[in-house]
Structures are given as C-alpha cells and as structure tokens.
Amino acid sequence: MYQxxxxxxxxxxxxxxxxxxxxxxxxxxxxxxxxxGLKQIIRDLRAKHFDTWDWYSLATRADAFVVNQQKSTELxxxxxxxxxxxxxxxxxxxxxxxxxxxxxxxxxGQAILADEVGLGKTIEAGLILKEYLLRGLVKKxxxxxxxxxxxxxxxxxxxxxxxxxxxxxxxxDWRFSDILIASLDTxxxxxxxxxxxTIPYDLxxxxxxxxxxxxxxxxxxxxxSIQKKYCLMLTATxxxxxxxxxxxxxxxxxxxxxxxxxxxxxKFMQDKxxxxxxxxxxxxxxxxxxxxxxxxxxxxFTKRIVHPLIVSLTPKxxxxxxxxxxxxxxxxxxxxxxxILPLITLQREVCSTFLATALTLEKMMENLEPDHLSEVASxxxxxxxxxxxSKCDILERLIEELKDDKIIVFTEYxxxxxxxxxxxxxxxxxxxxxxxxxxRGKKQxxxxxxxxEGQVLVSxxxxxxGLNFQFCNQIVNFDLPWNPMRLEQRIGRVHRLGQSxxxxxxxxxxxxxxxxxxxxxxxxxxxxxxxxxxxxxTILLHLNLGKSFESEIMEIFLAHEEQEKIREKIxxxxxxxxxxxxxxxxxxxxxx
Amino acid sequence: xxxxxxxxxKLLHLEPVEIRKGVWQVQADDDLMKELxxxxxxxxxxxxTFDKKAAEMYGADLICPGSYRLHSIVQVIRRQGxxxxxxxxxxxxxxxxxxKKVLSGLxxxxxxxxVNCSLPYxxxxxxxxxxxxxxxxxxxxxxTVMVDLSSGRVLKFAFPYHLxxxxxxxxxxxxxxxxxxxxxxLRATEHLQEIIEATDHTWAREATDKLTLEEAKLREFxxxxxxxxxxxxxxxxxxxxxxPTLTMDALxxxxxxxxxxxxxxxxxxxxxxxxxxxLTYDPVSNWYLQDLDQITGDSPDRTSTHH
Numbered sequence: 001m002y003q004x005x006x007x008x009x010x011x012x013x014x015x016x017x018x019x020x021x022x023x024x025x026x027x028x029x030x031x032x033x034x035x036x037g038l039k040q041i042i043r044d045l046r047a048k049h050f051d052t053w054d055w056y057s058l059a060t061r062a063d064a065f066v067v068n069q070q071k072s073t074e075l076x077x078x079x080x081x082x083x084x085x086x087x088x089x090x091x092x093x094x095x096x097x098x099x100x101x102x103x104x105x106x107x108x109g110q111a112i113l114a115d116e117v118g119l120g121k122t123i124e125a126g127l128i129l130k131e132y133l134l135r136g137l138v139k140k141x142x143x144x145x146x147x148x149x150x151x152x153x154x155x156x157x158x159x160x161x162x163x164x165x166x167x168x169x170x171x172x173d174w175r176f177s178d179i180l181i182a183s184l185d186t187x188x189x190x191x192x193x194x195x196x197x198t199i200p201y202d203l204x205x206x207x208x209x210x211x212x213x214x215x216x217x218x219x220x221x222x223x224x225s226i227q228k229k230y231c232l233m234l235t236a237t238x239x240x241x242x243x244x245x246x247x248x249x250x251x252x253x254x255x256x257x258x259x260x261x262x263x264x265x266x267k268f269m270q271d272k273x274x275x276x277x278x279x280x281x282x283x284x285x286x287x288x289x290x291x292x293x294x295x296x297x298x299x300x301f302t303k304r305i306v307h308p309l310i311v312s313l314t315p316k317x318x319x320x321x322x323x324x325x326x327x328x329x330x331x332x333x334x335x336x337x338x339x340i341l342p343l344i345t346l347q348r349e350v351c352s353t354f355l356a357t358a359l360t361l362e363k364m365m366e367n368l369e370p371d372h373l374s375e376v377a378s379x380x381x382x383x384x385x386x387x388x389x390s391k392c393d394i395l396e397r398l399i400e401e402l403k404d405d406k407i408i409v410f411t412e413y414x415x416x417x418x419x420x421x422x423x424x425x426x427x428x429x430x431x432x433x434x435x436x437x438x439x440r441g442k443k444q445x446x447x448x449x450x451x452x453e454g455q456v457l458v459s460x461x462x463x464x465x466g467l468n469f470q471f472c473n474q475i476v477n478f479d480l481p482w483n484p485m486r487l488e489q490r491i492g493r494v495h496r497l498g499q500s501x502x503x504x505x506x507x508x509x510x511x512x513x514x515x516x517x518x519x520x521x522x523x524x525x526x527x528x529x530x531x532x533x534x535x536x537x538t539i540l541l542h543l544n545l546g547k548s549f550e551s552e553i554m555e556i557f558l559a560h561e562e563q564e565k566i567r568e569k570i571x572x573x574x575x576x577x578x579x580x581x582x583x584x585x586x587x588x589x590x591x592x
Numbered sequence: 593x594x595x596x597x598x599x600x601x602k603l604l605h606l607e608p609v610e611i612r613k614g615v616w617q618v619q620a621d622d623d624l625m626k627e628l629x630x631x632x633x634x635x636x637x638x639x640x641t642f643d644k645k646a647a648e649m650y651g652a653d654l655i656c657p658g659s660y661r662l663h664s665i666v667q668v669i670r671r672q673g674x675x676x677x678x679x680x681x682x683x684x685x686x687x688x689x690x691x692k693k694v695l696s697g698l699x700x701x702x703x704x705x706x707v708n709c710s711l712p713y714x715x716x717x718x719x720x721x722x723x724x725x726x727x728x729x730x731x732x733x734x735x736t737v738m739v740d741l742s743s744g745r746v747l748k749f750a751f752p753y754h755l756x757x758x759x760x761x762x763x764x765x766x767x768x769x770x771x772x773x774x775x776x777x778l779r780a781t782e783h784l785q786e787i788i789e790a791t792d793h794t795w796a797r798e799a800t801d802k803l804t805l806e807e808a809k810l811r812e813f814x815x816x817x818x819x820x821x822x823x824x825x826x827x828x829x830x831x832x833x834x835x836p837t838l839t840m841d842a843l844x845x846x847x848x849x850x851x852x853x854x855x856x857x858x859x860x861x862x863x864x865x866x867x868x869x870x871l872t873y874d875p876v877s878n879w880y881l882q883d884l885d886q887i888t889g890d891s892p893d894r895t896s897t898h899h
Contacts, residue, residue, distance in 0.1 A: 018841070021774070021781075024781075024785055024838070026838065027789075028793045028796040028800060028836065029727075029793070029796040029799075029800075029835075029837060030836075030838070031785070031837070031838035031840065032838070032839055033777075033778065033781045033839075033840045034841050035841075036841050036842075037674075037722070037842035037843050037844070038774065038841075040674050041674060041773065041842060041844070041845045042774075044674050045773065045847075049675060050675055051672055051673045051674065052603075052758050053676050053677075053678040053756060053757075053758040053759075054603055054758065055669075055673040056672075056673035056844065057673075058596065058599050058600065058672070058673065059669050059672050059673035060673070060720055060736075060844065062596065062666045062669040063670060063720060063722075063734055063844075065593065065666060066666060066670070067722075067732045067733065078658070079658020079659065080658045080659070080660065082658065082659065083647075083661075108802075109833070110833070135730060136730075224822070225825075227829065228829060229832050229833050251813065254806075255810055255813040255814070255826055256806070256808075256810045256812050257809060259809075259812055260812055260813055260815050
C-alpha cells in the first residue's frame with residue numbers, strides 16, 4: 001500500500017552537499033543556483049519514479065504551508081513543542097522565550113547566556129537550537145559540556161525538545177553525527193581536536209563556559225579554533241575575579257565587540273575588578289550577552305521552609321562521639337593539618353551513623369602508629385555495641401508523619417545510606433537507593449520508580465547530580481554537608497524551575513556536636529536554606545580561602561575546644577562570607 | 593491545513609471516522625506510523641483533532657500550526673511528489689475548430705490543404721523553486737516556473753491545471769525535447785533572476801551594513817594583523833553569518849504533456865509553386881511551433897508569438 005514510502009531513504013538527498021550550478025552577481029548580494037533538488041529530480045527521472053499528480057499537488061501545498069509558517073517572527077518551536085511540554089511538565093518562562101527571541105532575531109545566534117543559576121539556561125539553549133533546526137538554519141551542531149553533564153544534555157534535548165543527539169564515543173562521531181554532545185576535556189585533546197578543526201559547524205554550544213575565561217588555556221584555544229556560524233556560551237559566572245575574563249569570553253563569541261584588549265583596558269577598566277564607563281560597557285555587553293536575574297522577578301520560585309529537628313544523643317552515643325572527636329584532635333596534633341581530609345570525613349561521619357564511622361576507622365587502622373591501634377580497636381568494639389541511632393529514630397517518626405508524600409533523604413555516606421535503608425525497610429517503608437555508582441540507565445529507572453510508586457529515596461549527593469526531582473517537595477538532610485555548594489546542590493534537586501509547591505527541608509541536627517556550629521553558619525549566618533544564593537562558587541572564589549570551605553571549618557574546630565570560642569570564630573567566618581557576597585554583588589557583577 | 597490532512601489520508605486510501613464531535617480516528621498501519629513517528633513506531637488507531645479542548649479531553653493528537661502531529665504529517669507529504677507526470681488529453685480541444693484556426697492563420701492569400709493530422713504531445717517541465725534570501729534573517733519563497741522543453745521558453749500565462757490528468761502517455765506520442773532538465777532548470781532560474789532584480793533589496797543592504805561593522809570591529813581586535821590564519825577564519829565566520837546571499841534550489845518538478853495538433857499541409861501561394869509543409873499548433877499556449885513566415889510569408893507578429 002505504501003510502496004512509495006519504501007524509497008524515501010534512498011531518495012533523500014539532504015546528506016549530500018550541493019554543487020553550485022550558477023553564480024548570479026546581484027547588485028547587493030550574491031546569488032547561487034544549487035543542484036540539491038535537481039539531483040533528486042533527475043535521479044527519480046532516471047528511475048522512472050513518477051509520483052501521482054495528486055501527491056505532487058499535495059506536496060506543493062505542504063511546501064507553501066511550511067514556507068508561510070517560517071515567515072513568522074514568533075518562535076516556531078513554542079507551538080511545535082506545546083504538546084511535548086504539556087506531557088513532560090515543562091512550562092517555558094517568559095524570560096526564556098524572550099532570551100531565545102533576542103538571540104535569534106537580534107544577536108544573530110552569537111550570545112553568552114549568563115542567567116543566574118537555576119533560571120534555565122539549558123532550556124534557553126535547547127529552545128534556540130530547536131528554533132534553528134525548524135527554520136533549517138543549522139544542521140551540524142556540537143555541544144561541549146563537562147563530562148558529568150553529557151547525559152543530562154542528551155536527556156533534556158530528547159525529553160523537552162524532541163532532539164535526538166548523540167553522545168560522542170568515537171572519532172567517527174565527529175564527522176558523522178549531526179548533533180553531537182561531547183566532553184570539552186575529550187574534544188580539546190588530539191586526535192579529536194584536529195578532526196574537529198576541519199569540520200564547519202553551524203552551531204556550537206559550550207556549557208559551563210566560564211572554564212574558557214583564560215585565553216592562554218588549551219580549552220580556550222580549542223574552542224576559538226572551531227569553525228562555527230552560530231555560537232552559544234552558557235555560564236552563570238561570566239566574570240569571577242577579573243574583567244579580563246569577561247573580555248576573553250566575549251572575544252570568543254565576537255572578537256572586537258569590546259575593541260582590542262588595550263583599548264578595553266584604557267576605556268573600561270579602573271582596576272581588574274572595577275569597571276570604568278559602566279553605562280557604555282553595559283550597552284556593548286547587551287549586544288552579546290543575556291543575563292536574567294532572580295531579583296528582577298523573572299521567576300517566582302516557591303518558598304523553602306526549614307525545619308530543624310534537634311536530635312539528642314543517648315549518653316552512650318554522646319560518649320562515643322566525644323571519644324572519636326578527641327581521637328581526631330589528637331591525630332591532628334600529631335600529624336599536623338597537612339593530611340586533614342580523613343579527619344574531616346571522620347568528624348562528619350560520627351555525626352551521621354556509627355556504621356560509616358566504623359568503616360573509616362577500620363581503613364585508618366592500616367596507617368596508624370601502634371600506640372593508637374589499641375584505642376581505635378576499643379572504639380570499634382564500642383561502636384559495634386551501640387545498637388541505637390537516635391537520628392534514625394527521629395527519621396522514622398518524621399517519615400511516619402509525612403507518609404503521604406514522597407521524601408528524599410540525603411546523606412553523604414554510602415554506609416549511612418545502607419543503614420538508613422535497613423532501618424526504614426525494617427519499619428515497613430518502601431525505599432529506593434540512589435548513588436553515584438549507578439549507571440545512567442539505572443539512575444533513570446530509579447527516578448522513574450520513585451516518581452511512580454516510591455515513597456522514600458535515600459540518596460548520596462553524587463547520585464543526585466544532573467537529575468531533577470521536582471515532583472517531590474520534601475527533603476531530609478540526615479547529615480549536613482559543610483560546604484554550602486553541596487547543600488545547594490541537594491536542595492536544587494527539588495527546588496528549581498518547575499517546582500510548583502513550597503519545599504520543606506528537614507535538617508536532622510545532633511545536639512552538642514559540630515553539626516550545631518555548621519547549622520549556625522549555614523542557616524543563621526549565610527541563610528543558605530531559605531534563600532538561593534546565586535554564584536556561590538564565585539563568592540567562595542572571591543573569599544580566596546586558600547583551602548576548602550570544609551578545611552576552614554575543621555581548622556577552627558580543631559584549634560579551639562571551648563564552644564564559645566568556636567562559635568565566635570564561626571561567626572567571624574560567616575561575616576567574611578556575607579561581606580564577600582556583598583562585594584561580588586557590587587563590583588563587576590553590577591555590569592551584567 | 594484541515595483539508596491538507598484529510599487529503600493526505602485520502603491519498604493513502606484511509607478514511608478518518610469522526611468518533612466524537614471534532615475527533616477523528618483512522619487505522620494507521622506499521623508502515624505509516626514508522627513514517628510519521630520513526631522506526632520504532634507501530635500501527636495503531638490514530639486519533640486526531642483540530643480542537644485544542646478536544647485534544648485535552650480525549651487525548652487525541654492535536655493538529656494545529658506548529659503541533660507535532662501536523663509537523664510529522666507535513667514532513668511525510670513533503671517527501672512525496674518530488675517528480676510527477678500529468679497530461680492534458682487531446683479530446684479537451686475541438687479538433688475541427690483548431691484546424692480552422694490553423695488554416696485561417698495562414699492568411700487570406702493563397703490556399704492550404706490538410707493532407708493529414710497527427711496528435712503528438714509536447715513536454716513542459718514545471719519547477720517548484722525555493723528561493724532563500726539570507727541576510728540578518730532568512731526569508732524563503734516558492735516560485736512555480738514552467739519551461740517548454742521544445743523551445744526553452746518560460747511560460748508566462750496561467751496554466752489550465754484543471755485540464756490535467758494524472759500520468760503520462762505512450763512514449764511514441766511524445767515529441768522529443770530539445771532541452772535537458774538541467775538546462776530547463778537554469779532557464780527557470782534566469783527567469784527568476786529577472787524577477788528578483790526588480791524587487792526590494794533592503795534585507796541585503798541591512799546585512800551588508802552589519803557585515804561592514806563587524807568586519808571593522810574584527811580589524812580593530814586584530815590590530816592590523818590581518819594576515820593571520822585566525823583573522824581569516826574569523827572573517828570567514830562573520831561572512832558566513834552575515835553576508836547576504838540568495839539561493840535557488842528546485843524542490844520538485846512535474847513533467848506536463850501538452851496536446852499538439854500537427855498538420856501536414858500543402859500550401860498553394862498566389863504566386864509560385866505549391867509547397868508541402870508541417871505545422872504544429874500548441875492550443876495551451878496558443879503557439880505555432882513552426883515559423884509560419886517560411887510557409888506563407890505572412891508578418892511575423894501574427895504568428896510567432898503566442899496569442
């Protein structure tokens with residue numbers, strides 16, 4: 001019945017590059033006649049393949065319909081994707097549509113998408129890509145992302161835009177995949193980089209483009225060398241420490257937009273962080289950069305409601321906590337602060353579960369001096385004797401109260417994850433585990449199960465990266481991460497665009513432990529839980545700590561034993577953070 | 593749009609049934625679903641509607657400008673009909689009237705006799721040509737141009753499409769063409785060139801201005817170092833993005849077989865010897881394929897242009 005359909009694959013000439021049959025010199029432009037369609041017609045003629053006049057007439061009507069549609073200055077993708085978005089629950093925000101329109105119609109596809117975190121840069125980029133595909137303006141597309149985001153890009157393009165991209169696996173892919181997602185770190189290395197340099201791309205998208213701020217890096221030179229008609233750079237932090245970073249990024253997109261570096265420096269830089277002639281510079285930036293910010297009200301996020309749940313340890317648990325803490329202090333005094341990481345882990349684990357603590361202590365035993373061995377052995381024995389976990393008791397009660405809702409329980413440790421699942425399963429709750437060891441497919445499957453029928457998902461952060469759970473609005477921090485970035489990542493899994501309900505954050509907090517200080521810092525000083533602090537990484541970079549956030553806290557904790565003193569130091573550290581936050585906001589950032 | 597969708601199913605010999613008000617259903621088999629939704633799709637009852645509310649209520653595929661289902665149907669349609677063939681049968685014209693017209697066309701002086709009459713077909717080639725103007729934005733338009741493959745003329749009159757019947761005719765009845773498909777296509781594009789030259793080129797001027805501006809910025813960035821490979825690469829990128837260009841490409845084509853009336857004549861001029869000649873008349877374009885001057889010495893304006 002559909003005999004004619006069978007021939008389509010062999011008849012589609014789109015993969016061949018057309019030859020120019022004739023150049024036409026018009027007064028203001030050049031014209032050319034190409035043979036793409038003619039080749040197909042002649043091929044059909046030779047094969048004596050004539051379709052019926054009715055099909056021909058219908059096809060000409062369809063041609064006219066499509067061409068008329070494309071005359072529109074509205075986004076075709078919005079209408080096209082309406083049904084799909086309804087199915088997958090995507091609601092495009094006005095600022096995203098406005099950004100796509102600006103990039104396509106005013107910026108000719110050359111832009112830095114610099115929205116603050118969580119405003120949907122990927123959606124904007126996907127929308128622009130889809131629009132270009134529908135208008136027939138791009139065919140060969142390269143998307144460069146960090147390796148950890150490859151799958152997320154693939155999934156978002158597929159689910160939200162119906163774009164089937166490939167993830168780069170071999171050298172073959174560079175040439176033969178039309179829409180390819182690849183890791184920037186892989187692509188910049190030979191032989192890949194040399195291959196890519198020979199391919200003309202219609203559109204190149206670079207995610208996390210702040211990694212290209214330094215023009216002397218291999219990444220920068222590589223992206224600069226790609227032949228590209230349109231280019232989108234996605235970053236929430238186009239400038240971190242130095243206005244030169246911004247200049248470099250813009251030079252990648254539109255060299256000359258800000259003049260030569262010398263003239264830029266003279267005209268627009270007071271010092272490396274403070275701009276001169278900001279109004280003039282803003283105008284130039286607007287020609288190449290789009291930045292939507294939360295405080296301009298582009299998006300109304302739902303509320304974050306924090307519920308601190310104070311856990312009182314039993315005397316036995318408190319005793320173990322104190323012994324482990326004193327062991328850590330002793331170790332740090334002996335070996336100094338050079339090898340502080342295992343001690344930080346141990347200190348955090350003892351606030352989580354004793355199972356996690358015991359496993360770490362066991363590992364540490366291999367490198368301990370003989371005089372410490374007996375102490376650790378005794379600790380391990382006592383840890384094994386503790387049958388109770390007060391945090392888990394509270395967690396069980398909490399889940400009982402919230403039993404009609406889906407809940408994500410976050411913990412930092414795999415051992416704690418297993419223990420929590422054991423306790424909850426024993427109490428009769430259906431749980432699912434989510435962690436970084438799962439394959440992509442399994443992660444998707446677990447997410448799907450959780451959405452459809454799961455009640456409690458016990459997750460480590462690494463497992464949660466790149467996956468969104470807007471269908472859930474209750475999260476429990478079984479243990480607190482010390483770094484605000486990691487905390488934001490946890491909350492960000494559920495509190496993001498598309499979340500229609502207020503998000504409840506339950507923090508399990510052990511009394512008279514370091515967790516109290518951490519909670520004080522993150523909640524009362526930085527106000528991490530209730531507000532979204534954009535550009536956390538920039539603030540941390542700006543603070544110039546010289547060490548990790550966790551190490552900074554640990555050093556305070558190790559240096560002082562009195563609780564008042566620790567609080568005072570934590571207070572000061574919090575003030576530094578808040579000051580840094582204000583500085584970042586009022587310096588070069590004000591430009592954007 | 594609605595008619596196009598129903599015509600699509602009609603051409604597939606499928607008849608959509610209205611199962612609820614505004615909701616149609618059609619049994620699509622595996623082949624059709626694969627064409628519409630990709631190789632994994634399987635045959636099913638395809639329900640569609642043109643009404644947003646009905647789509648929401650009954651879960652039928654919505655067909656409206658920009659919708660997925662319309663897009664998939666349009667894509668399948670556009671892959672069909674790349675080359676087609678149709679003809680106008682001779683019987684649509686009244687031969688005695690044509691004979692009379694031909695003979696009277698020879699003028700009052702002299703006499704002419706029809707020795708015999710044959711009914712061959714001429715070949716016209718119709719092109720659907722996509723013209724794409726790319727400046728700061730892209731603008732597309734489709735032009736239909738028909739070329740007579742015997743004479744190379746571009747036809748500029750309204751063609752009687754209503755007389756066309758599907759398919760070709762016996763090969764022995766078709767007159768040989770003097771023009772190949774490629775030459776005919778180039779003729780068609782020459783004709784379009786004339787039309788485009790007379791239109792407004794603001795789009796190109798705007799793009800040129802932008803291009804000049806961007807090139808100046810680029811020169812400033814490279815500070816006179818315009819010999820470097822990087823400069824040239826960036827310059828090429830800008831040109832590729834902003835340089836105004838116009839592209840013509842054939843979308844599809846149809847070979848139209850047009851009835852001809854060919855007469856073998858004996859012409860007896862007022863002075864001189866009688867001559868035996870062949871005269872061919874194209875009733876669609878009202879065109880004599882032989883120059884009648886050779887036959888009767890009449891003025892060319894009466895005979896060599898179409899009326």
